[in-house]
Amino acid sequence: MNMTAQDDGYITADGRKIGPVMMEMKNITLRFGGVKAITDISFDIREGEIRAIIGPNGAGKSSMLNVISGFYVPQEGEVWYKGAKRPPMKPFQVARQGIARTFQNIALFEGMSVLDNVMTGRLNYMKTNMFQQGLWFGKAQREEVENRESVEKIIDFLEIQSIRKTPVSRLPYGLKKRVELARALAAEPTLLLLDEPMAGMNVEEKEDMSRFILDVNDEFGTTIALIEHDMGVVMDLSDRVVVMDYGKKIGDGSPDEVRNNQDVIDAYLGVAHD
Amino acid sequence: MAQSSEAAGGLVSVPALLHRNATEFANKSAYREKEFGIWQTWSWSEAEKEVEALALGMINLGVNEGDFIAVIGRNRPYFYWTMIAAQSVGAIPVPLYNDSAAEEMAYVLDHCGARFAVVEDQEQVDKVIEIQERLHQFEHMIYLDPRGLRKYDHHKLHEFSHVQKQGRAARDEWIEDLKARRAKLDYDSICVMLYTSGTTGRPKGVVLSNRNIIETAKASSEFDHLTAGEEVLAYLPMAWVGDFIFSLGQALWTGFCVNCPESPETMMTDLREIGPSYYFAPPRVFENQLTSVMIRMEDASPFKKKLFDRAMAHAHKVGPQLLDGKPVGAMDRLKYKFYDLAIYGPLKNTLGLSRVRVGYTAGEAIGPEIFEFYRSLGINLKQLYGQTEAGVFITQQPDGEVRNDTVGVPSPGVEVRIGDNGEVYYRSPGTFVEYYKNPESTADTKDAEGWVATGDAGFFEPDTGHLRIIDRAKDVGKMADGSMFAPKYVENKLKFYPSILEVVLFGNGREKCVAFINIDMNAVGSWAERNNVAYSSYQELAGHPKVLAEIQRHVEEVNRSVAEDEMLSGCQIHRFLVLHKELDADDGEMTRTRKVRRRIIEEKYADLIDALYSDADTVSTKTEVTYEDGRKGYISATLSLRNAAVVPVQTKQVAAE
Numbered sequence: 006m007n008m009t010a011q012d013d014g015y016i017t018a019d020g021r022k023i024g025p026v027m028m029e030m031k032n033i034t035l036r037f038g039g040v041k042a043i044t045d046i047s048f049d050i051r052e053g054e055i056r057a058i059i060g061p062n063g064a065g066k067s068s069m070l071n072v073i074s075g076f077y078v079p080q081e082g083e084v085w086y087k088g089a090k091r092p093p094m095k096p097f098q099v100a101r102q103g104i105a106r107t108f109q110n111i112a113l114f115e116g117m118s119v120l121d122n123v124m125t126g127r128l129n130y131m132k133t134n135m136f137q138q139g140l141w142f143g144k145a146q147r148e149e150v151e152n153r154e155s156v157e158k159i160i161d162f163l164e165i166q167s168i169r170k171t172p173v174s175r176l177p178y179g180l181k182k183r184v185e186l187a188r189a190l191a192a193e194p195t196l197l198l199l200d201e202p203m204a205g206m207n208v209e210e211k212e213d214m215s216r217f218i219l220d221v222n223d224e225f226g227t228t229i230a231l232i233e234h235d236m237g238v239v240m241d242l243s244d245r246v247v248v249m250d251y252g253k254k255i256g257d258g259s260p261d262e263v264r265n266n267q268d269v270i271d272a273y274l275g276v277a278h279d
Numbered sequence: 280m281a282q283s284s285e286a287a288g289g290l291v292s293v294p295a296l297l298h299r300n301a302t303e304f305a306n307k308s309a310y311r312e313k314e315f316g317i318w319q320t321w322s323w324s325e326a327e328k329e330v331e332a333l334a335l336g337m338i339n340l341g342v343n344e345g346d347f348i349a350v351i352g353r354n355r356p357y358f359y360w361t362m363i364a365a366q367s368v369g370a371i372p373v374p375l376y377n378d379s380a381a382e383e384m385a386y387v388l389d390h391c392g393a394r395f396a397v398v399e400d401q402e403q404v405d406k407v408i409e410i411q412e413r414l415h416q417f418e419h420m421i422y423l424d425p426r427g428l429r430k431y432d433h434h435k436l437h438e439f440s441h442v443q444k445q446g447r448a449a450r451d452e453w454i455e456d457l458k459a460r461r462a463k464l465d466y467d468s469i470c471v472m473l474y475t476s477g478t479t480g481r482p483k484g485v486v487l488s489n490r491n492i493i494e495t496a497k498a499s500s501e502f503d504h505l506t507a508g509e510e511v512l513a514y515l516p517m518a519w520v521g522d523f524i525f526s527l528g529q530a531l532w533t534g535f536c537v538n539c540p541e542s543p544e545t546m547m548t549d550l551r552e553i554g555p556s557y558y559f560a561p562p563r564v565f566e567n568q569l570t571s572v573m574i575r576m577e578d579a580s581p582f583k584k585k586l587f588d589r590a591m592a593h594a595h596k597v598g599p600q601l602l603d604g605k606p607v608g609a610m611d612r613l614k615y616k617f618y619d620l621a622i623y624g625p626l627k628n629t630l631g632l633s634r635v636r637v638g639y640t641a642g643e644a645i646g647p648e649i650f651e652f653y654r655s656l657g658i659n660l661k662q663l664y665g666q667t668e669a670g671v672f673i674t675q676q677p678d679g680e681v682r683n684d685t686v687g688v689p690s691p692g693v694e695v696r697i698g699d700n701g702e703v704y705y706r707s708p709g710t711f712v713e714y715y716k717n718p719e720s721t722a723d724t725k726d727a728e729g730w731v732a733t734g735d736a737g738f739f740e741p742d743t744g745h746l747r748i749i750d751r752a753k754d755v756g757k758m759a760d761g762s763m764f765a766p767k768y769v770e771n772k773l774k775f776y777p778s779i780l781e782v783v784l785f786g787n788g789r790e791k792c793v794a795f796i797n798i799d800m801n802a803v804g805s806w807a808e809r810n811n812v813a814y815s816s817y818q819e820l821a822g823h824p825k826v827l828a829e830i831q832r833h834v835e836e837v838n839r840s841v842a843e844d845e846m847l848s849g850c851q852i853h854r855f856l857v858l859h860k861e862l863d864a865d866d867g868e869m870t871r872t873r874k875v876r877r878r879i880i881e882e883k884y885a886d887l888i889d890a891l892y893s894d895a896d897t898v899s900t901k902t903e904v905t906y907e908d909g910r911k912g913y914i915s916a917t918l919s920l921r922n923a924a925v926v927p928v929q930t931k932q933v934a935a936e
Contacts, residue, residue: 158315167544169316224429
């Protein structure tokens, strides 16, 4: 893999073209009171790549993802997105910038059907107000039909047709994760953040999810940043990996480079701390 | 019927029938498929255009007359069009089971020497690529769903819609060629080649001519008065002859509409939405539907449950008579009407069977309770008996003469006779041409006069003229004391219990019978939930003492009922075990149509059979399993062997144990 810092990107081993830098984290430090969750971390995410953030428990991965998503505002450092420095923003503003995410602990509307849950992902594409939608006439109706169409394409893509009308609360865990992915995709994001997409899944579900992640990247050209515990999955899926431990970056590079990095091995296998 | 007179007028091939439908029923719905949550419809004239574009595209790709084209995918309109397009260019479609492992496909593709394959998606493309090197003649693959295939080498890989587009673009160049090829088709040209699932040995390619398919479609459509207004749901494997006759032969002959489900998992929902008027399902589907209804009723409130039980008791009493047009008292009629409004109607609607006018089941024996259940609801469910070599139909039940234990009278145009050894033979216009590249087997099966041996033992009932099938002729044997051993008979009785999925009975040449049993995970799982039985895996549930006790009760009940039959009373089950894994087609234990392969099971589990014939209480075993992707693994288990009470029979001493 050609990993020089050319601005126009690189070509992956399987022949995909990775574009220029889309998001750049510059010297991020995040504190909760006296606790330092993230210490001086910098890395970038390029257009079209699958970028993983890994690390042992408590390494600050989820905090990092929350910084990327704009949910946490770091005390120090800058987040650059699409060539501009990003000011502190509200979640809906982040969503409008084309960033969507899934959660480690599933955050779906349990009582609603799968279809309705995925439809909520289209919120930013709906212009009519609640009153118009209540009457469901003219523009509101047209708008729903259009949005339903794109939602149906995602349902087809993720092969969840059979549970379209099923309330989410009745679904098994693996499927809920897939519904979450569907909802995130419904927003047509340019950057998709996945927080432990495979946590708690069995081997078959993991394989399915991996295939969907690759297909999303391949088919829609979506840039994906993911946090994952399962090393096998991470190494197979991602183009570049950031490794964190105790809030610090200890490695960054292709899966092979990271695998052979002594600091990373130490962090995972454990060494005596001074 | 208007069509019959036209049969002489050039309707000698499937493409000719398509052309007639496109003219006669131009704007009537021909194909529907649910996609993106909406039923997409194609009329007959649209279907003809799609087929033509594809046929032109095929010529453009270099398909020659006489080529074999493999079709691998689930039921989708595109694949039915592919088959007709293949016929239009003089090629022969060979539908394959889409859940076959790559190895099985390799055999079939190599045997027929397919140059082209039309497949559904990445999964199938990967399978074919895996075996491609070994197939010398194989050239091009056409796929339907481009997802995940972008990065593949597209030299020999083409997207379905692109092939059609190229066909349309090259219309002027190839249309005369296509017309000439179509005109050459006659009644004796090959319509399709279907591979038998092969209960024994390698699959055989059954060659069926246009005559076979069209004559069969015509006779069977007339038998049940099928019209262009029927709606069918195409969900059975495309490689199976039944689907070919129902969804292609009869559909083209009568012009009815073929509906394809959105995905295999949504089949029940789609069934409900379509409400087919003509419906075919193997007993297993009816069984599963009934099981799920019963499971839900077990979970219903006591009031609902009671109401349901009452209604069903009444339906049981008068339903079948009403369906057969026999006299029923006015009070009972009224009561039935009321329950129909309150219970049967909504139930049929839930099952998606409200509009079924003609329903068929075949392939395996159906349990009397299951059969009765559907008939008593007023669903005209009938049985037919057939096989691939016959183009399905050998016998079928006429309306009003439906019974659970017979398979009906010979279908129109079919002659049936019983051989000296009790084997059933038939001769009909639907009788296959030959087994491809296998003259020996052809000669073994079909004699010079055209009589075909079915391999089933049966007899005609003297008073009704209906055929009764006992078992596979080669499975019927003798026990050590000379009494008859007919495993199917006992197995079917057991399989009618919802908790039992599969049974294999052994005892040929032995003194007593023993059995392997597979539990039905759905039914037993829900039973376990209700009875607070905790389990973590199939294996654990299958070995749970409470489950075993429950199964033992069923076995003993069946023993009592078997004992009542003088001829077969020797087949009572003395000892049994519940298997630690489900019998699976991937492991070769069943055919793709889910028929048990006795010989293979006998070999594979020889240690378990020996243990059943010993005095041991438990047996430890290690079994090889094949995963969906072809990898292999092992599961070990310790199974308990149970003794079941048998009814002593007078004509024969039963060892008192």
